[in-house]
Amino acid sequence: MEEVSIEIVENRFMHELVSPGDRFLGDIVRNFVDREIMPIRREMEASTRGDFELVREVQRRLVGLGFQGAFLPPEYGGWNLTSALSYCIVLDEFSRGEPSCIATLGGGAWAFRPACIAGNPTLLEDFSPRFLGSDPYVACFAMTEPSGGCNIENLDMKGKGIHTRAELDGDEWVINGAKVWPTNSGVSDVYCVVCNTDPSLGDEGIALIYVPVPIPGYSFGRFEDKAGFRSSREGDFYFDNVRVPKEYRAGGPGLDAELLHDNLVFARLFSAAWAAGIAQGAFDEVMAFSAERKVAGKPIRQHTLAANTLADIAIGIQVGRDSYVNAAYMFDHPEIYGKRTSKHMISRSTVAKVFCCDMAVKATNQAMELMGNYGCATDYHVEKLWRDNKIIQLWEGGAQLGRMDVARGYYDYDQFYENDLYDLMQEMRRK
Ligand SMILES: Cc1cc2nc3c(=O)[nH]c(=O)nc-3n(C[C@H](O)[C@H](O)[C@H](O)COP(=O)(O)OP(=O)(O)OC[C@H]3O[C@@H](n4cnc5c(N)ncnc54)[C@H](O)[C@@H]3O)c2cc1C
Structure with missing residues (x-):
């Protein structure tokens, strides 16, 4: 695959916001994806229609990398990997290759996060050792x-x-x-x-x-x-x-409601990065394909129409990344930006999620169009990324509730304004 300008890749994230540690984490994941996942991603998907064994094997290798218990506090054997931005960087890199196999481990970290934030000693003592074993412990x-x-x-x-x-x-x-x-x-x-x-x-x-x-x-x-x-x-x-x-x-x-809302905001952020990585995967594919394949006597990407489309995809990915990096940084610094479950923070995280998901749906679609028939052929990967991304747009409130949550940050939007519609509905159902 032809190299994209090194300056573009290296300056993908502002160094002032993304720490050397997070960029190092991103490098580890990128190498893992390139080496262990890219060559077998088709076989992995085939395995999901059979015994799932190849997917489980990749997940076992991920556990071997130490990611499984990384979110635990250090006194319980973890690395205290709790920053939203770290999760975003990891997911962005993963989803470029095979977006869904990381969900097993990621889902576990997300599920146990409330217990860690609450610092519940019984839960931490009973379950931490299980997350630190050499086999997948799934939550x-x-x-x-x-x-x-x-x-x-x-x-x-x-x-x-x-x-x-x-x-x-x-x-x-x-x-x-x-x-x-x-x-x-x-x-x-x-x-x-x-x-x-x-x-x-x-x-x-x-x-x-x-x-x-x-x-x-x-x-x-x-x-x-x-x-x-x-x-x-x-x-x-x-x-x-x-x-x-x-x-x-x-x-x-009271605290559990806070933990639920905190987990939802966190998930909006990592979903944004998940979608941005998918768009990146599709962009990489179409860049390589359109450099080789010729139409009307020259490579597809040397046509002005195609260059415009490629630029639109690149704009979407970069703006999407800027959006999730900013919002995740704010989430990670409540001492500066206030409560992580404030209407403002819910709105900011949802701006990133809604934008990145819509952007990636469009980007995978455009990549497919530039590749002609091969865009939907399973020999290439754009059709898979196209299918994988749509689901991220649907979860975590979908595009519609997402937009309501964005609006909440800007004014006092209340769906049940001056009428308790939900209670009314329940009342009618009872009659
Ligand atoms: C791959 C995958 C993984 C998932 N993982 C998890 C998980 O780990 N944990 C978990 O609990 N769930 C999970 N989900 C579920 C997911 O979060 C929900 O499906 C999602 O919240 C949408 O819920 P629903 O399908 O019931 O849609 P509904 O709630 O029925 O909504 C249907 C439609 O109505 C819109 N809508 C909803 N409310 C309003 C409103 N008030 N006003 C106007 N429009 C509205 C929605 O945006 C949507 O378009 C997952 C789903 C998928 C596909």
């Missing part, structure tokens, strides 16, 4: 329910969209409910279950409770069959009077 952040994902992510709903109930019985939580679509469904060793202790309490009723499996009362339905993101597994699972110790609640009333 899942289980939020979405059959009645909808956005109803849970929507701040205006104040937890009313969470139907999974947790009741305290003596020293144990008793959990009942159903979850659909969480990453690592059915393959997890521990679930962080987003529950409600009492819908009338609003945010105070939100509870994040950890459930290790197997455990009596837990059952799994089936895996979803998706267009893209095939190395990651999603499905539905059920809790029927599942009992766990009361110390397995991450924080407590």
Whole structure:
């Protein structure tokens, strides 16, 4: 593949914002992706239609690199890798190759993050050693329910969209409910279950409770069959009077709602980087292809029309990166930019997520067009990146709730302004 100007690559990120440590981390991941993933990404996708063994093998190698427990505090054996910007850099590099196989490890870090932030000693003592083993120890952040994902992510709903109930019985939580679509469904060793202790309490009723499996009362339905993101597994699972110790609640009333919102903002940021990396992968492919393939007597990319399109893709990627780097830096520095779950921060992180996802959908589409038939041929990778990216645009509130959250940063937008629509809907349903 033809080299892009070295100055462009080296100055992709402002050195004042992205530390040498994070750039070094990015280099490690880039090398891993080039060496271990690029040559076999087609076979990996084929493996997801079979026994999944090749995907699991790559995930085992990633565990060997030490990424699995990196998010844990140093006193529990981790590297304290908690910065949103570090996660963004890692995901940007990964998704250039095979975006979904990192979801297994990344989903685990995301799921255990609330326990780490809360500093819950029981959870840290019971689970940290398992994340530090040499085999994958898989975790899942289980939020979405059959009645909808956005109803849970929507701040205006104040937890009313969470139907999974947790009741305290003596020293144990008793959990009942159903979850659909969480990453690592059915393959997890521990679930962080987003529950409600009492819908009338609003945010105070939100509870994040950890459930290790197997455990009596837990059952799994089936895996979803998706267009893209095939190395990651999603499905539905059920809790029927599942009992766990009361110390397995991450924080407590009020704090758990904060932890949920904090995790959502964090996920918007890393989703932005995930999408930017996908666009980069498609850009690399189309740059190489359009340098070789000739139409009307010269390489495709020497036609003005194509140069315009390539420039548009490059503009989108760079502006997307600037957007997530700025927002992640702000998230990582609450001492300067304020609370990480403020309306301002939710808005800024969502600007990055919505922009990068829309941009990558367009970029993969444009790359495909410049490549003609080969854009949709499986011998190349643009069609795969095209499929993989769409899903990122749909998760974490999708493009619509995302835009509502952007608006919240600019004025006092409230979906239920002067009418409690949700309560009204529930009332009508009861009649
Ligand atoms: C590959 C993949 C991985 C995932 N991983 C996880 C995970 O790890 N954990 C987890 O809990 N979930 C996960 N999800 C689920 C995902 O976050 C949800 O699917 C997402 O929030 C959308 O929820 P929904 O499909 O129920 O859409 P709905 O909530 O039914 O929304 C449908 C449509 O309505 C729009 N909409 C929603 N609310 C409003 C509103 N108030 N006003 C106007 N429009 C609105 C949405 O933008 C969307 O276009 C994953 C999904 C996928 C595909």
